[in-house]
Amino acid sequence: MMFRRRQNADWENRLDTEVGKLRNAETYREVTLNRIKDLVRAPSEAELIRALAKRVSEGKLRVVYRVVSPSTKASLATFKSPLEVPETMLDESTGEEIDIDRYRHVEPVYVSEVVGAK
Amino acid sequence: MLDAQYKDFGVLGGGSVSKEASGYQMNKNDLHDEISPEVLFEVLENQATLDAVRVFLRSKKLPHSASSWKKMIEMRVEPALSSGAIAWDDLIGIIREAEEHGNKHVRLFYFGADYLDDLRGAITVEAVSAWAKDKGFPGPGEYVFAAYPTNPVVTEVRIGDGEDAYALVVKIARTEYRRKRGVLTEVDGQEVYLAPRVRFRAVDVLKIHQDGLVEVRLNPRSEPPKSYSGTANSVLSQVNGLVETALISELSLSTAKNSFSDLQKTQEVSESFELYETQHKNDRGDRIQSSSQAEQGGILTSSVMTEVIKQFTVGDPEAYCEKVRVSYNFGKVKRINAILSEDINEIIFTAGLSREEYDEVLGAIIKVNSEE
Numbered sequence: 046m047m048f049r050r051r052q053n054a055d056w057e058n059r060l061d062t063e064v065g066k067l068r069n070a071e072t073y074r075e076v077t078l079n080r081i082k083d084l085v086r087a088p089s090e091a092e093l094i095r096a097l098a099k100r101v102s103e104g105k106l107r108v109v110y111r112v113v114s115p116s117t118k119a120s121l122a123t124f125k126s127p128l129e130v131p132e133t134m135l136d137e138s139t140g141e142e143i144d145i146d147r148y149r150h151v152e153p154v155y156v157s158e159v160v161g162a163k
Numbered sequence: 164m165l166d167a168q169y170k171d172f173g174v175l176g177g178g179s180v181s182k183e184a185s186g187y188q189m190n191k192n193d194l195h196d197e198i199s200p201e202v203l204f205e206v207l208e209n210q211a212t213l214d215a216v217r218v219f220l221r222s223k224k225l226p227h228s229a230s231s232w233k234k235m236i237e238m239r240v241e242p243a244l245s246s247g248a249i250a251w252d253d254l255i256g257i258i259r260e261a262e263e264h265g266n267k268h269v270r271l272f273y274f275g276a277d278y279l280d281d282l283r284g285a286i287t288v289e290a291v292s293a294w295a296k297d298k299g300f301p302g303p304g305e306y307v308f309a310a311y312p313t314n315p316v317v318t319e320v321r322i323g324d325g326e327d328a329y330a331l332v333v334k335i336a337r338t339e340y341r342r343k344r345g346v347l348t349e350v351d352g353q354e355v356y357l358a359p360r361v362r363f364r365a366v367d368v369l370k371i372h373q374d375g376l377v378e379v380r381l382n383p384r385s386e387p388p389k390s391y392s393g394t395a396n397s398v399l400s401q402v403n404g405l406v407e408t409a410l411i412s413e414l415s416l417s418t419a420k421n422s423f424s425d426l427q428k429t430q431e432v433s434e435s436f437e438l439y440e441t442q443h444k445n446d447r448g449d450r451i452q453s454s455s456q457a458e459q460g461g462i463l464t465s466s467v468m469t470e471v472i473k474q475f476t477v478g479d480p481e482a483y484c485e486k487v488r489v490s491y492n493f494g495k496v497k498r499i500n501a502i503l504s505e506d507i508n509e510i511i512f513t514a515g516l517s518r519e520e521y522d523e524v525l526g527a528i529i530k531v532n533s534e535e
Contacts, residue, residue, distance in 0.1 A: 050273050050375065050414070074446045079485065082507050083417045090392070090413055118442070118450055148390040154448075 056087045060096055063155075064106050070157035078153040097155070109162045111154050112145060114138045123162040127151065202310050204240070206364050207254055208232045211261035212515040216240070219257055223249060255308050259319075262366040263334065263380065265516030269525070270395040271414040271508045272377040278410050279375050285406050286331045286371065288322060294405040295320045300333075311338045311362055317401065318366075325518050329373040333401055339365040341385045369398050376529070377411055392506065413508040417483070419532035420503050424462075424484040426469050435527055437461040437498075440488035441472065442505070446481040457490065491524045499524045 063084055067074055076084070078097075087093035100106040109123040110130055119138035124130050130151055136143045145151065207216070216235055220227035225243050229235035243249045274282055284290070288303055295302050300317040307318045315337035324330040341363055345356030365382035372378075379395040399408050422432055424441045438461045440454040453472060455462040462468045476482045485505050490498040499520060502511040510528060512521070 050276065073448075075448050076446060077444070077485075079505055079507050080444070080483065082413065083415050083483075086415065088412050089409070090396075118452060120448065144387065146387040146389060148388050148393070 056085050057096060060085045060087070060093070064100055067106065067155060067157045073160065074157040076155045078155070081155060107156050107159055109154050109156055109159055111152050113150055113152055115143065115150055123154070125159065125162045129163060198310060203251070203254060204236050206310050207258055209363055210258050210366070215257055215261050215515075215517060219253065225249070255306075258308070259306060260518055261515065263332070263368050264518055264521035265512050265514055266383065267368075267380040267512050268383060268391050269510045269512065270379040270381065270391065271416070271510070272379070272399070272411045273414045274375040274377065274406075274410055275412070276375065278407065279373075282371070282375065282406060283329070283373055286322060286329060286373065291320060291322060291331065291405065298404070309336045311364060312336055313338070324370060325522060327372060331371040331402075333369040335367045335398065335401070337365050337367070338362050339382070339385055367394070367398050369402065371402070371406065376414070378525075391509065415507045416503050416510065416528075416532055417507065418534065419528055420484040420487050422531050422534065423487045423489050423503070424472070426463065426473060432531055433463070434492075436489045436491055438463055438487060438489055440486070441484055442486035443472065443475050443482055444485050445475070445479055451475050491527060493520055493523060501528065503528075
């Protein structure tokens, strides 16, 4: 197996391009953290998270935390803070009460506007 | 983000493991005294496959057929041990190889090309020996078999893996627990569910290739919260002081996901892989999951499914594939199931695999991922 890859420079410019696309969107638009990782290709997850947190705290970027059904992947609810996410909730896509694992069932989503978040 | 369970990392003072940790070193001769046959057989069953034991017995020209683990242990392994035809070390050897492959959440990372000269300088016997000694880890060539360690322990630090003579492998064993079905019981006038907890041995493996590729192979966790991302980072942090872990980047598998779910995929990809599940998403928040029967040849042989995916993706530059499940054709008969999950750098292998199978399927996925 031969593998060789260069790390990408200019990742902060790509991040600002994505932030700009969200800020200037004329209709609702969203990008998950995983998608941002792919689009931005930052040197490390930690650096990307720091850069995203900075832009959120400066008011340039909006983030919500979405609970996703482990069975159906349906969006069950969105919250403005991860601390608001309850430990259990009704999965309306299956009719069953679920235990929420904050690492597995909650995805950070960067949005052009916050709609319906608790 | 560090998982709490990795904070109390066990250090092996002087290269020995306490009896409490149910372990011993492979280069000692008193293995039999420190671990019971039952524990060894339990770990063998938990980590290896029946096929791996069959192949080993066949290589020793011993009877090797058995339809279950119980029969394999009672009719094949125990008699061979009693007669001296095989040794305890042989069984440990099977576990040692099997625990590195298959049934793993594999997280891929890489060092950039600019660091590769430094990486080669760091992965030498001298440098690794000095670093391992400083950390209290076993030195290159030693293997500590901790069956059910009280705290996670580094059981092996090795240079060389199969045909890759320059790779660094670091292995960590830990005791995990699985919850069995709860039974309704009355305690102090209250009805409660009592669920027995069953231990199992989990092994995480870190492998750094000399070409910069870094694999973190994580044993599946059973109890929430499960953070494979956090656990991978804490495994990577174990090689601090040997290599610059701050320079490690996540390796995105988006090219492979797009290629596997491409409706006009290349002949080479379609000969080796079949596509069973996809998950696509767009920037409106829409998500579509598709799956087809494996027996019918998967998604790409279904005109309905390909049309649905086309409707979702073609003409929308913001639509993308976030997850696929494929099977890899290993030889003419065996198929190996692999999930490229929503997390950008994760491959999940759901079955036990030999080193040969694991290396071939991982190499094939990385090759597809490298083809822009």
